[in-house]
Amino acid sequence: MWIFAALVFPAQRKWSSIVNMADSGVTDGPEKKNDIERAKNEGKDLSKEEKQRLRKEKKHQKKSKEKKDEKAPQETPSAVPAPAPLPVPASESPVPADKPAKSKAELKAERRARQEAERASKQNKKGEVGQQVATGKTKAPQSELQPVVKRLPEHIQADNPDVLKKLAKKLERQQTPGYNATTKAKIPLRSDYGRKVSLFSHLHQYSRKAPLTQQLSIPSTVIHPAIVRLGLQYSHGIVAGSNARSVALLHAFKQVIRDYSTPPNEELSRDLVNKLKPYISFLNQCRPLSASMGNAIKYIKKEISNIPSHCKEEEAKSKLVNCIECYINEKIILAAKAIAKYSIEKISDGDVILIYGCSSLVNHILCEALEKRRKFRVIVVDSRPRLEGREALRRLVQRGISCTYVLISAVPYILPEVSKVFLGAHALLANGYVMSRVGTSQIALVAKAFNVPVLVCCETYKFCERVQTDSFVSNELDDPDDLIVTRKGKTHLEDWQQVDSLGLLNLVYDVTPPDFVDLVITDLGMIPCTSVPVVLRVKSVDQ
Amino acid sequence: MNEEELVEYFRDQLRKDPDTASAVAAIRTLLEFLKRDKGETILGLRESLTWARDCLTEVDSSVAVSSGGELFLRFISLTSLENQDLSRCKKVMEERGELFLEKISMSRTKVAKLCHTFIKDAAKILTHSYSRVVLRVLEKAAAEKKRFSVYVTESQPDLAGRHMAEALRKLNVPVTVVLDAAVGYVLEKVDLVIVGAEGVVESGGIINKIGTYQTAVCSKAHNKPFYVVAESFKFVRLYPLNQQDVPDKFKYKADTLKTVPNLSDEHPMIDYTPPSLITLLFTDLGVLTPSAVSDELIKLYL
Helix, strand or coil, X not given: CHHHHHHHHHHHHHHHHHHHHHHHCCCXXXXXXXXXXXXXXXXXXXCHHHHHHHHHHHHHHHHHHHHCCCCCXXXXXXXXXXXXXXXXXXXXXXXXXXXXXXXXXXHHHHHHHHHHHHHHHHHCCCHHHHHHHHHHCCCXXXXXXXXXXXXXXXXXXXXXXXXXXXXXXXXXXXXXXXXXXXXXXXXXXXXXXXXXXXXXXXXXXXXXXXXXXXXXXXXXXXXXXHHHHHHHHHHCCCCCCHHHHHXXXXXXXXXXXXXXXXXXXXXXXXXXXXXXXXXXXXXXXXXXXXXXXXXXXXXXXXXXXXXXXXXXXXXXXXXXXXXXXXXXXXHHHHHHHHHHHHHHHHCCCCEEEEEXXXXXXXXXXXXXXXXXXXXXXXXXXXXXXCCCHHHHHHHHHHHCCCEEEEEHHHHHHHHHHCCEEEEECCEECCCCCXXXXXXXXXXXXXXXXXCCCEEEECCHHHECCCCCXXXXXXXXXXXXXXXXXXXXXXXXXXXXXXXXXCCCCCEXXXXXXXXXXXXXXXXXXXXXXXXXXXXXXHHHHHC | CCHHHHHHXXXXXHXXXXXXXXXXXXXXXXXXXXXHCCCCCHHHXXXXXXXXXXXXXXHCCCHHHHHHHHHHHHHHHCCCCXXXXXXXXXXXXXXXXXXXXXXXXXXXXHHHXXXXXXXXXXXXXEEECCCHHHHHHHHHHHHCCCCEXXXXXXXXXXXXXXXXXXXXXXXXXXXXXXXXXXXXXXXXXXXXXXXXXXXXXXCCCEEEECXXXXXXXXXXXXXXXXEEECCHHHECXXXXXXXXXXXXXXXXXXXHHHHCCCHHHCCCCEEEECHHHCCEEEECCEEECHHHHHHHHHHHHC
8 A cells, every 4th residue: 555655646746736837837847847856866966946946846735735635644755744643624626626637547546546545544543534534525615614633743642653653754854955875864763761651651751871872873964063962961961951951052053053054056044944954853852842942943943044045155144143142142141130120029038938949040030139138048949850959059058048958848848938939930831831840830739728929930932832731741751760769779670670560750841730820020021820822922923 | 380289289189079089180180280391301291290190199109099190101101202392292292191081081981881780680799998980880780770789898997888888878779887897797698799999900919998808708718709890090010929019108098108107007008809819800991800901901001
């Protein structure tokens, strides 16, 4: 079936491209297209115009593919990214109508493709969609009204083998075009380690002892060394913390841009974005991207694609480097100053402030408050296995702030003493939920029970459009071996993999509902947790 | 116009029309100040307006005067003042000032129109202390031929509740005055609670006469709806986390702040009700949930 589909699909593409060519008025499409295919396979350099045409064709194909009912997207060998479980019913009836000039062979191929698609859809797990396909032809105009299952992001489909296969193929494909086939170095796919707890089997779980770089071939012509180093730093936890990771990423990208040179017949604005894609996949494999990193990458990509084509390379590069520096300055450094200014209003003399883990922003706020001569003391709460609170404790004590150190199990005990809780955030979701280090929601819950106000400090660049109501659907699993500890010479969990019924779970993030959070301090001001979508709306209007 | 004239005008306005909110009187005073101002530059004009507003907050320290003044100043300067001629600029600002006054004088009617539909026939309403907006709402409901009865808390220390009861009796509404301590006792008989507000804060909570927080907590425990009626000029850019966090200048009367040496002996006149206890807010911008207040505030102030 695969081979058949492989035969069918190029044919499909051909007449779909005919349709679109007919629409766009180009009549010698198929021949030119074959030429280009041949050229690509031979590894010849394509001229700029050919590349532009290729791009246009790909766009048309994408549009036509979304209209049709593609049930077996994984088998698509083309470079067109096909949407994964996409039960959009076929609007096939209008399609044949506007192809009067097709030959009999092409019509046969089309019918065969339709039959294949229908067979595949009937075999598919989502049975109700098969009915949609059958009735799709008659209900073609109503197809848009039926609900479309959105494509699930890959990083939470670790237990779906098809998705893994697709991911591996995607990583293979992500090389700079024009390279000879023999030097094609692919980005390796990192394999999961250890038995996963069944509730979290849809997430990836990697081992720190098997970094991705061991699977990279030398020399790695695809990935810039700064990025390789960054990936290693992420996977080993040397660079940790939302702000630190974003800033490190932006610095590495600055280096990449400085070292970049536009190949001939290419536009900087398009080629650089394509160059960045394998880097981002590589970093994602080393450690899943955070929301702040995602927003930063979106910004960079937008800036790159907005570079006018007449701009000289040196000028464009310096402009981009400037943009990145501005971003870091505005969104991180100045935002921290603004947030500190608002937070200091909320810290009064004699306060007992509770903090959790090590948030760079919260530490900054407390140091600023000390400089403004507020009298307060801090209780630092810490938890295994990361024990990040020790770092925060070290930084605060160095400044001369009087601190107390407890583990998270003692929080209900000391909470009656506390007057305020300051928490950092990894991301703020669109429904007002706060995503932060695991343990944060526990502290917020206990603080609410004791009627202690909970303040979350978060820069606006960490706001994301995602919605999540629980910590299961999307999270990060850290190395389970971190939980193994040796006490008094005995390591009890050493052979945990041998015990079939035992699973070790090392979660990294959790989500706190907005009812537990009293106030969010951002660089735009103090807002209630429910006003996050307002900020997102205001920001999108600004941009 | 110097300080005494300003204060005198303000008190005059309050005396002339005891039914208007003190914030409206303050805004009228500011408008008059603008008209009489003999400044030469726009910056100077703005500075003197800010100074005038600060003077007025010293006379009457309620939240509404402060927020109303702030919003007035923003409204009149939210226009292109690029005109070279100062007098024309001033005219533009005066016109906008008149417009603002007109809008807020209509606000109570708008609120009453929105709220009276929530009062069903044979409803028993609980209200706290004396609020002119609540009075207007109940007037409208009575005019719509609804039969309802009202429980009013006495509201110590100034016994403003009795004032409210008097006004309601004139409308032929059956009214009972209860002690502040009897709110929990009376709530099982009551269908809904309506209170006014001196200020609406960013979190969606309200600042109102002391005793409101207690009433809100009790009505939450009894699962009775707790409605707040307020005009939009009472929206203020404060975000208190708890009772302690409300600034002292709002908690006590202006005279107390000036004369008394040790504030901890004094009893605060207002308290803060958090948004989790409020069901709905009726404003001239519409019927809002507490979380929508922040949205409106961002629109008003940014």
